[in-house]
Amino acid sequence: MANSLNFSQSKYAIVGGGLMGRLLAVALARSGAQVELFDKGGADGEHAAARIAAAMLAPLAESAITEDSVVRMGLHSLPRWKELISELSDSVYFQQDGTLILWHRQDASEAERFAAHLEKNCRSNSDLSAPQKLNSDALRDLEPGVADRFTQGMYLPNEGQLDNRQLLNALASELKLLKVNCHWHTEVDPQELRQQSNYKAVIDCRGTGAKESWSSGDKPNTLRGVRGEVVRLYAPEVKLRRPTRLIHPRYPIYIAPKENDIYVVGATEIESDDLSEMSVRSAMELLSAVYTVHSGFAEARILEMATQCRPTLKNNLPEIRVKKEKGLVDLIMINGLYRHGFMIAPAVLDCALQLLAEGSSKTALELGLSMTQNDNQVEAICA
Structure with missing residues (x-):
């Protein structure tokens, strides 16, 4: 451009x-x-x-909670990120291997509602790639590191992330x-x-x-801050290949794998301009949830617990x-x-x-x- x-x-x-x-x-x-x-x-x-930030580039996943205009901006931006990064003198980690959605058995009804929402959005926007349902074998082939804890999942192709x-x-x-x-x-x-x-x-x-x-x-x-909290982990025992989201009624999380066994974990959205340190509750919920996705996170090292406010209009x-x-x-x-x-x-x-x-x-x-x-x-x- x-x-x-x-x-x-x-x-x-x-x-x-x-x-x-x-x-x-x-x-x-x-x-x-x-x-x-x-x-x-x-x-x-x-x-x-x-x-x-986790820097996930996930227009289909985000379509469940945002307006169609934001989804269109996300679709426009995915190929542009490749161009912009290729023009930089320094290398930047970029991946476009899709998003994995997981849920525990007790949250299957919530996952069904989420899947129906995504499928509806795909019907109204032909540029979105339809989500793919995964049985245990397909999940093991796609992301073997979580196959011992989950028997089904959903794959959103073409989505990406960067560092x-x-x-x-x-x-x-x-x-x-x-x-x-x-x-x-x-x-x-x-x-x-x-x-x-x-x-x-x-x-x-x-x-x-x-x-x-x-x-x-x-x-x-008109302009406010929405507080977000993330944990950065070093987890060499965990080998997730792509951003993974856990559907949960109380604390849904995302896990974004970066280079060198670094993982960014987050989810919280608090209507507040508070930039103080992460609360004990938030830390416990994030770490407990991430452990339920992969047992290897039990031995992960906490590199950072960080907070920031996202600029948000009404x-x-x-x-x-x-x-x-x-x-x-x-x-x-x-x-x-x-x-x-x-x-x-x-x-x-x-x-x-x-x-x-x-x-x-x-x-x-x-x-x-x-x-x-x-x-x-x-x-x-x-x-």
């Missing part, structure tokens, strides 16, 4: 160096733009929600190679940057740090806002990627690049990504 757009002789300021900010900075710089990136944290992304921390590091390295002027450990107000006429636009990608900018007099809580959907004011540089605000940040980031990136280059985005209209100008819905056209 970026390769077909020309941003030469244009200068942009990006505030927020998490996943979205880095992707935009790299794409714009590659296309000839001068880019300045500002972030209150460092190049390692310690304050970014993207650092505390979020490798990606953040690779993007930081790419910013150096492209000579992007990165102001790490620098907290700035996008409104102040708008007064500098040498920028063509200021792009706000601060996530939950942009709360005040997304609030108005009658809508003070409808749990992403949005791009454009603010145009006389005498000020345009402000582009990108936010609300919620729990789907990695799954949909390339789609949001492509829409934002089209908007910056052409003043509108056909891709946003096709995918259903909301765009507004000065708080008015404009059907993805912000000219």
Whole structure:
């Protein structure tokens, strides 16, 4: 997408160096733009929600809990991730071997409802690959490590994952190679940057740090944080080949295997901006649930228990806002990627690049990504 757009002789300021900010900075710089990136944290992304994530790319699995527009963005993003990663100088772990869904015998009725929901979504969206039911033999062939504890499962083909921390590091390295002027450990107000006429636009990608900018007099809580908690484990005795989700009425979990026997385990969603350490209850539920999937996790080493808040708008959907004011540089605000940040980031990136280059985005209209100008819905056209 970026390769077909020309941003030469244009200068942009990006505030927020998490996943979205880095992707935009790299794409714009590659296309000839001068880019300045500002972030209150460092190049390692310690304050970014993207650092505390499993980075699963699972549009069909997520279709059970999200809107069709997010599913379409996820489908658009899967092949784009391959392109984006292939263009980076540093390698990033990427896998597209599908998602495995498991459940214990007592939760079979819940699994049936989940499967029916996915099948319905596949009928309404032909781009989704239908889930495949697995008997004990098929499960053993696909994922032998869990066959001693489960006699059936479900396979969602074509879904993927990547290593979020490798990606953040690779993007930081790419910013150096492209000579992007990165102001790490620098907290700035996008409104102040708008007064500098040498920028063509200021792009706000601060996530939950942009709360005040997304609030108005009658809508003070438009942007909120949704707390997520993950455990990173080193488990050499466990050999899961693909992301695995456990259906459970109280604590459903996901297990995302990374390179070198590292596993990211999570599930919790708490309506809170609290960034304190993980609770004992959450830790016990996550670790107990992961042990029921594979006994090898009993001897795993806990590398990290981490928390972060995902930036979430009132409808749990992403949005791009454009603010145009006389005498000020345009402000582009990108936010609300919620729990789907990695799954949909390339789609949001492509829409934002089209908007910056052409003043509108056909891709946003096709995918259903909301765009507004000065708080008015404009059907993805912000000219």
